[in-house]
Amino acid sequence: MSKKNKAKSQFVAVASIAAELSAVMYVAKEISLAAANAKAIAFRAGEQAKGFQPITDFINELAKETIQLVNEINEHAFSLYQMTVDDYRRVAACDAFAQVAKLAEGAPYADSLVESSNRAQQKMLTCQSNFKLHVSQLLEQLEAVMHPARAARVIAANSRIEASQAGEYLQSLQAVAESVDNAAQVIHDNVQRCKSALSIINISE
Amino acid sequence: MKMTKIYSGAYQWIMYGRDENKRSNIIDTNQYLIRTANKCLLLDPGGVELFAPMLAAVLHHAPVDQITDLFASHQDPDIISSLGLWDQALPHAKLHAPALWEGFLRHFGCESIEYVGIPDNGGQIQIENAELQIIPAHYLHSSANFHIYDPKAKILMSGDVGAALEADGSPIYVDNFDAHIEKMRFFHQRWMPSNQAKMNWIQRVRKLDIEIMAPQHGRIFKGDDVKRFLDWFEALQVGTAT
Numbered sequence: 001m002s003k004k005n006k007a008k009s010q011f012v013a014v015a016s017i018a019a020e021l022s023a024v025m026y027v028a029k030e031i032s033l034a035a036a037n038a039k040a041i042a043f044r045a046g047e048q049a050k051g052f053q054p055i056t057d058f059i060n061e062l063a064k065e066t067i068q069l070v071n072e073i074n075e076h077a078f079s080l081y082q083m084t085v086d087d088y089r090r091v092a093a094c095d096a097f098a099q100v101a102k103l104a105e106g107a108p109y110a111d112s113l114v115e116s117s118n119r120a121q122q123k124m125l126t127c128q129s130n131f132k133l134h135v136s137q138l139l140e141q142l143e144a145v146m147h148p149a150r151a152a153r154v155i156a157a158n159s160r161i162e163a164s165q166a167g168e169y170l171q172s173l174q175a176v177a178e179s180v181d182n183a184a185q186v187i188h189d190n191v192q193r194c195k196s197a198l199s200i201i202n203i204s205e
Numbered sequence: 206m207k208m209t210k211i212y213s214g215a216y217q218w219i220m221y222g223r224d225e226n227k228r229s230n231i232i233d234t235n236q237y238l239i240r241t242a243n244k245c246l247l248l249d250p251g252g253v254e255l256f257a258p259m260l261a262a263v264l265h266h267a268p269v270d271q272i273t274d275l276f277a278s279h280q281d282p283d284i285i286s287s288l289g290l291w292d293q294a295l296p297h298a299k300l301h302a303p304a305l306w307e308g309f310l311r312h313f314g315c316e317s318i319e320y321v322g323i324p325d326n327g328g329q330i331q332i333e334n335a336e337l338q339i340i341p342a343h344y345l346h347s348s349a350n351f352h353i354y355d356p357k358a359k360i361l362m363s364g365d366v367g368a369a370l371e372a373d374g375s376p377i378y379v380d381n382f383d384a385h386i387e388k389m390r391f392f393h394q395r396w397m398p399s400n401q402a403k404m405n406w407i408q409r410v411r412k413l414d415i416e417i418m419a420p421q422h423g424r425i426f427k428g429d430d431v432k433r434f435l436d437w438f439e440a441l442q443v444g445t446a447t
Contacts, residue, residue: 089314093293096257103261112268113260116294123293 007088010131013197014081017138020190020197021077024145025070027183027190031152032063034183038159038176045169051162052173058155059180062148066187069145076138083131090124135198142191142198149187156181206262209377211417211425212358216241216335220419221262223374224255233373234283235421237362239355240266241333246274248353248362249284249421253313256287260294269294274332275318277302278364278421279347280309289314301330301339305349323351340409342366344402359416366406367434368392369423379424382433388423390441397443407439 039056104110163173212218222235237248277285296317304322327339353362369388418426
């Protein structure tokens with residue numbers, strides 16, 4: 001892959017991550033709402049939904065944790081975007097300096113470009129190695145955000161069991177369990193797509 | 206890239222333009238270099254497409270570390286979209302450009318170069334023994350626009366004023382003013398929005414002693430053609446598009 005195409009892939013990958021993360025954030029907020037809703041239902045159901053009440057706190061905690069992790073990942077993804085811009089400019093400068101060197105052959109001061117050229121090359125390499133490091137860190141953070149999503153699915157399964165004992169509130173609580181389960185699945189899928197986008201950058205290096 | 210020395214005295218003015226390898230769908234531009242003993246000021250360095258041929262041409266006259274100052278008359282891409290590349294080639298240089306455009310120009314990339322904002326009333330730039338005046342030319346055509354006047358060389362670098370649209374490879378100097386008029390008319394009527402701004406500039410410039418008027422596009426005016434241009438421009442109604 002050429003340097004310029006690589007830079008383009010980086011832009012696309014980082015932009016995809018930002019889009020996926022904003023969807024994750026939306027879903028995490030939905031879980032938080034579902035938790036508040038479940039709490040209200042469980043409160044109304046009283047004794048019939050006694051087992052469901054602590055679950056609502058878990059759901060809320062998971063949503064909060066996801067929101068916090070996504071905020072951190074977002075900050076990281078933004079740094080990665082800035083690094084991509086930086087890398088794009090470094091690559092463009094190195095290419096342009098190579099072109100200048102060719103065009104300036106025989107010019108009395110052609111050699112004076114060497115310092116700028118070496119400096120640009122060095123900065124480009126530093127930039128690329130920083131980028132690589134940040135990609136690894138971001139992959140770790142994405143892995144971390146999968147944990148609450150997995151836990152949410154387990155909780156959703158437990159919620160269904162507890163809901164089955166809630167008499168007239170069965171349907172409402174099952175709907176809550178369903179929505180938590182769906183949201184966890186969406187988060188899982190979106191984060192997986194983020195990881196794939198990042199892997200494409202890693203492969204292209 | 207064609208290189209033409211337009212003044213040689215205590216220091217030099219060199220014009221760069223008519224790049225034969227320029228793509229035909231981008232407008233041709235004139236760049237100017239003021240070369241003193243140890244420093245250089247590059248005026249309207251050009252678009253990003255032009256960076257490599259431009260720097261390669263400058264290396265015929267000066268080493269990279271002596272290109273200490275850049276000037277951008279306004280914010281247009283053909284003037285200064287190469288800034289991000291100059292920024293990496295000349296990390297210790299200064300860019301003299303309209304203060305009003307700073308936040309906009311930085312989009313081209315300006316991390317290392319020092320941005321020296323020019324206030325609306327202009328100012329001065331001193332490059333060793335070259336003492337240059339920054340002449341306001343607002344709305345001609347950009348809302349914050351400046352020209353450079355060199356009283357020693359009697360040169361006015363007039364940005365887009367005096368520009369002409371013509372075929373690639375045209376001569377450097379105006380050789381027949383009357384024939385040149387039609388090449389300038391559309392440019393001035395369409396890109397210059399204000400008769401008031403035009404008159405203000407003309408009054409200012411008539412007070413200067415000018416031998417050479419050097420625009421950023423087209424040909425350079427010498428001697429009596431400078432006065433002919435001012436008379437023609439004064440009579441021209443600008444901002445005529447509806």
